[in-house]
Structures are given as structure tokens and as C-alpha cells.
Amino acid sequence: MTAGPADERPLSEDELRALHGIEAHVRDSDPEFPQRLGSAPGLRHPALRGIGRRPRGSEIAAVVLLASLYIVVLLHVPEHLVLVTVVVTQVVIVPACCVLWAVRRGRG
Numbered sequence: 090m091t092a093g094p095a096d097e098r099p100l101s102e103d104e105l106r107a108l109h110g111i112e113a114h115v116r117d118s119d120p121e122f123p124q125r126l127g128s129a130p131g132l133r134h135p136a137l138r139g140i141g142r143r144p145r146g147s148e149i150a151a152v153v154l155l156a157s158l159y160i161v162v163l164l165h166v167p168e169h170l171v172l173v174t175v176v177v178t179q180v181v182i183v184p185a186c187c188v189l190w191a192v193r194r195g196r197g
Contacts, residue, residue, distance in 0.1 A: 100108070115122055159178065166174050 163171060163174060
């Protein structure tokens with residue numbers, strides 16, 4: 090178990106014992122759980138491990154640009170259409186772009 094953020098209160102001895110007991114029980118009952126979860130020490134983040142390489146600067150820049158464009162659109166859409174814009178974006182546009190990207194990369 091690792092320590093939490095500095096602004097959190099420290100755990101009491103009882104809380105630490107309970108957490109260690111839960112961790113030991115999970116480890117004993119399912120030794121492969123940390124690997125499946127992607128939380129074994131020394132493993133890279135599961136999403137980065139899934140792409141097999143570090144994201145390129147151009148990919149990061151594209152994501153930042155799209156997120157910025159999305160914010161600009163939300164700021165300029167009439168107030169009564171903001172919810173519709175968010176729902177359409179999150180339910181239709183983002184999944185469609187993910188599917189198209191996966192097909193282009195040969196993962197679909």
C-alpha cells in the first residue's frame with residue numbers, strides 16, 4: 090500500500106490493518122489480480138501499455154487542440170443547446186471517432 094496525497098489525513102492503525110487484510114485476502118484468493126488490473130509494480134499504465142509505445146507529440150497536440158476547440162464550441166453555443174451538444178458529442182461523435190481511428194490502425 091502506498092501513501093495517499095499529502096493533504097489527506099494519515100490512516101489509523103485499525104484502517105491500515107483492515108486495508109492490509111483486504112489486500113492479503115485478494116492476493117491469496119486471486120494472485121493474478123494485480124496483473125489483470127494493471128497495477129502490478131513496475132508496469133506501465135494499462136492504456137499506454139495497450140498502444141505499445143509512447144504517444145507521439147503530434148497525437149498529444151491533436152488531443153489538446155480538439156479539447157480546446159470543444160471548449161470554444163461550448164462557450165459559443167446558446168445556453169439551451171449546451172446539454173444537447175455535450176450529449177451528442179459524448180454519445181455519438183467521440184465513439185464514432187474512436188471506431189474510425191481503430192479501423193485505420195487495424196485494430197477493428
